[in-house]
Amino acid sequence: MAEIGSIISNKQVILKHYVAAGSAIKESDMYVTTTSITLKLPEGSNALLIKTLYLSCDPFLQFIMKNTPGLTGYTFFSPGSPICGYGVAKVLESGRPEFKKDDLVWGLMGWEEYSLVTNSQSFSKSTTLMYHSPTIQGFLNEVSRLKKGEYVFVSAASGAVGQLVGQFAKLAGCYVVGSAGSEEKVDMLKNKLGFDEAFNYKLEDEDLDAALKRYFSEGIDYYFEQVGGKMLDAVLLNMRNHGRIVTCGMISQYNVPQPHGIVNLMLVGLKRLQILGFTHRDHDHVYNNFLDFVLPLIRNKKITYVEDIAHGLDNAPTALAGLFTGRNFGKQLVAVAPHDHHY
Amino acid sequence: MAEIGSIISNKQVILKHYVAAGSAIKESDMYVTTTSITLKLPEGSNALLIKTLYLSCDPFLQFIMKNTPGLTGYTFFSPGSPICGYGVAKVLESGRPEFKKDDLVWGLMGWEEYSLVTNSQSFSKSTTLMYHSPTIQGFLNEVSRLKKGEYVFVSAASGAVGQLVGQFAKLAGCYVVGSAGSEEKVDMLKNKLGFDEAFNYKLEDEDLDAALKRYFSEGIDYYFEQVGGKMLDAVLLNMRNHGRIVTCGMISQYNVPQPHGIVNLMLVGLKRLQILGFTHRDHDHVYNNFLDFVLPLIRNKKITYVEDIAHGLDNAPTALAGLFTGRNFGKQLVAVAPHDHHY
Structure with missing residues (x-):
């Protein structure tokens, strides 16, 4: 278990270069690297320090990877930076009163094992691990x-x-x-x-x-x-x-x-x-309403939700590229850290 | 003035043949002919005998002229019969209690000088001559x-x-x-x-x-x-x-x-x-509501309505074909019989 204050290694999935419009997203458009991170919020910061649990492979990521003209309303990332998309994480240290240590949170986060999230507007507490696209x-x-x-x-x-x-x-x-x-x-x-x-x-x-x-x-x-x-x-x-x-x-x-x-x-x-x-x-703010609606249906077996889980960030580039060739069987996720996964 | 009971000549614009899908409607897809009509309703008929005043040249007519597959909800006509579209006419003799002699009516009618209309469901009284497309x-x-x-x-x-x-x-x-x-x-x-x-x-x-x-x-x-x-x-x-x-x-x-x-x-x-x-x-039934809305705007010069009027059925085929080449300048009408035209 990573201790607050320690400096530890941090695996990341980085966008190598912008992808040309009209090209398929390929594994080789990303690379996996390992850097280090100090597990400590800066003094007085209102950021969140999180440990990534699951990441969602969503088709919209390619608009950002292609630097699509006219795109607004997304969280952008550029070559040399980690991919950023929806995921579920555990709070290690919180600079915001709404969140506390060990909360599970859902929102836009980097494709890396640990993140210092300074822009956590998209975040909400998630009492469950429901990872699919909002x-x-x-x-x-x-x-x-x-x-x-x-x-x-x-x-x-x-x-x-x-x-x-x-x-x-x-x-x-x-x-x-x-x-x-x-x-x-x-x-x-x-x-x-x-x-x-x-x-x-x-x-x-x-x-x-x-x-x-x-x-x-x-x-x-x-x-x-x-x-x-x-x-x-x-x-x-x-x-x-x-x-x-x-x-x-x-x-x-x-x-x-x-x-x-x-x-x-x-x-x-x-x-x-x-x-x-x-x-x-247009609907991110009602994510929890959605969970209230769908989770009982899943628990009562009125609805089945099929997921395709890739294990570890090393397999994330293949998982994301596979979306565009139909390789995935159900919702494509990346399990970054071991965690109980149930609805 | 044509007298009830007389047999008089009746000019018509006839569809010559179905037009091939993807072809432009041409003048030569129609012809003008003159037949005769007895200006008399059959005994006990609930039809209307009308004198055509103005006809509307509408793009939708070509769907019928092309016998477009899957088309529903239109008044169809076939080769050898007059074109049938929206127009304004004067009632010469009425078999329906809602209409009486000299009423101006609006509805789907044949492209001919006089018509015996057995299917007058589309008809409504029109207190004015507002001819444009509904x-x-x-x-x-x-x-x-x-x-x-x-x-x-x-x-x-x-x-x-x-x-x-x-x-x-x-x-x-x-x-x-x-x-x-x-x-x-x-x-x-x-x-x-x-x-x-x-x-x-x-x-x-x-x-x-x-x-x-x-x-x-x-x-x-x-x-x-x-x-x-x-x-x-x-x-x-x-x-x-x-x-x-x-x-x-x-x-x-x-x-x-x-x-x-x-x-x-x-x-x-x-x-x-x-x-x-x-x-x-989906809106024909509110035609009179529309007139209530738009006619005061036209009379008070808040709205201008530009019409392109062809005179006589002899010029109707050219007028209709011209719609598809942008020949018309404003709403294309055919004035079939002389009549005061004002809003």
């Missing part, structure tokens, strides 16, 4: 708008967000179909997560329209969009009048030199569709 | 959501709908810029309709993004979308976080063999945008 919080507003019997399609359905969206839609009484990128993921959606149907989009790539028509003979009322590209074009053809498309990202389009151009967007007017974009950034 | 009715819900000081962009701004949208936004206290396809139209927007700025998109075609940045250094809060294609892609780059895009059609994309693929749609999530589609079809 994106899903934004979806909660949406859940209340789902009506029993509606036809719901979820892409990237086995991922961090899709798996919950699909299960929430099932709880709301909807017919729910998901798409994913392997037979194993499809099997999980149907047999573990309770989706009505699921399909492997890679096997339907030649005619996604036909695949959707097979599962949605009446059309789609609600599409939870996470991939963009050809799938979105095919979905537009199959939306019902007054349907809603909710998107928190289009992961198929981030890392391609030339994005697929959406050609069926004129149907938005004709079918009177709504397309609503949201990200976690 | 699309604008749907926008009224939107107007209330515009906030003073917001940055508003309107494409196809000199057309039937755009000219009103821009003026309503000005009344709401917004900064309003419009795009149109000629210097003459740009001049009208700035000097007659009170837009803050306007530009000719044909002269900015090489770099629409730069043009928008020139007029919207702070970005766009609200885009009234009517054209789609390259303009939409450029607008997405310039939308502010939480901006709204409202679309009732994308006229640049209807008549091209291969639509422009929208590549910047991933910004919808990142910027938390809303895209809302609507058409007149």
Whole structure:
């Protein structure tokens, strides 16, 4: 156990260089190094000294790693500095009255074993280790708008967000179909997560329209969009009048030199569709409300949450890069330090 | 004056053949012919016998002329029959208690001098001759959501709908810029309709993004979308976080063999945008509410409404085809029979 006041080694995952727009994030865009840190808050500081437990691999990190123009509202990091994203940590020493030693906290933190966090605005106490993307919080507003019997399609359905969206839609009484990128993921959606149907989009790539028509003979009322590209074009053809498309990202389009151009967007007017974009950034402040909602569902086995855990910061670059190739099976986390993990 | 019971000649504009998807509507897709009609309702009929006064040239007509798959909710017509669209007519003989002789009525009617209308569900009494597309009715819900000081962009701004949208936004206290396809139209927007700025998109075609940045250094809060294609892609780059895009059609994309693929749609999530589609079809029942709202504004010269009137059914095919090449200057109408035209 690291003692306050001691100087100890501190492993970090560093961004090597900005990644070119349109390129995939690769392991080699990061490196792991070890520095040292003095486990002591400066006198009178209102910072937090934390020990990192779990880190979340989120697609939004690549916008920062690519230095995307026009990006606002993120915690930025630059080449030579540790990656910074959402995680859960234990407080070693606190300069803020809201937090005390041994509290578990959730917020934006560096990818390193120990951090002196001077900008801890994003932090909140977390009584549990629920690590997935706060994106899903934004979806909660949406859940209340789902009506029993509606036809719901979820892409990237086995991922961090899709798996919950699909299960929430099932709880709301909807017919729910998901798409994913392997037979194993499809099997999980149907047999573990309770989706009505699921399909492997890679096997339907030649005619996604036909695949959707097979599962949605009446059309789609609600599409939870996470991939963009050809799938979105095919979905537009199959939306019902007054349907809603909710998107928190289009992961198929981030890392391609030339994005697929959406050609069926004129149907938005004709079918009177709504397309609503949201990200976690508007919802971070209700993270604890979200936990209050979802944790009982998980404990009572109404909802299953599938996680893919990489162990140790040495494996973090591979885990993050794997998000963009669909390597992860469920929500991708990095376990930085051993800790009991339960809901 | 045509007498009830007489048999008189009846000029009609007939759809010659279905138009291929992706082709522009041309004059030669229609022909004008003259038949005869007996000016008499059948005994006990609940139809209406009407004399056509004005017809509205609306972009949606091409969906029917192209026999677009999946289209619902329209009044269809097929090759060999008259075009059928919105118009204003005078009742010659009424089989419905709500209407009487000499009433002015508004609704879906054939492109012919006289009609026996058996399906008059769309009809309502119109105390005035306000002929433009009912699309604008749907926008009224939107107007209330515009906030003073917001940055508003309107494409196809000199057309039937755009000219009103821009003026309503000005009344709401917004900064309003419009795009149109000629210097003459740009001049009208700035000097007659009170837009803050306007530009000719044909002269900015090489770099629409730069043009928008020139007029919207702070970005766009609200885009009234009517054209789609390259303009939409450029607008997405310039939308502010939480901006709204409202679309009732994308006229640049209807008549091209291969639509422009929208590549910047991933910004919808990142910027938390809303895209809302609507058409007149959800709003026809509030047409008279719309008139109550807009006519006083026109009479008190708070709003100017610019119309382009073709005279006689012989000129109707040219007028309709001209919509798709931007030939019209303001709302395109066909005056079928002489009638006082005022608001």
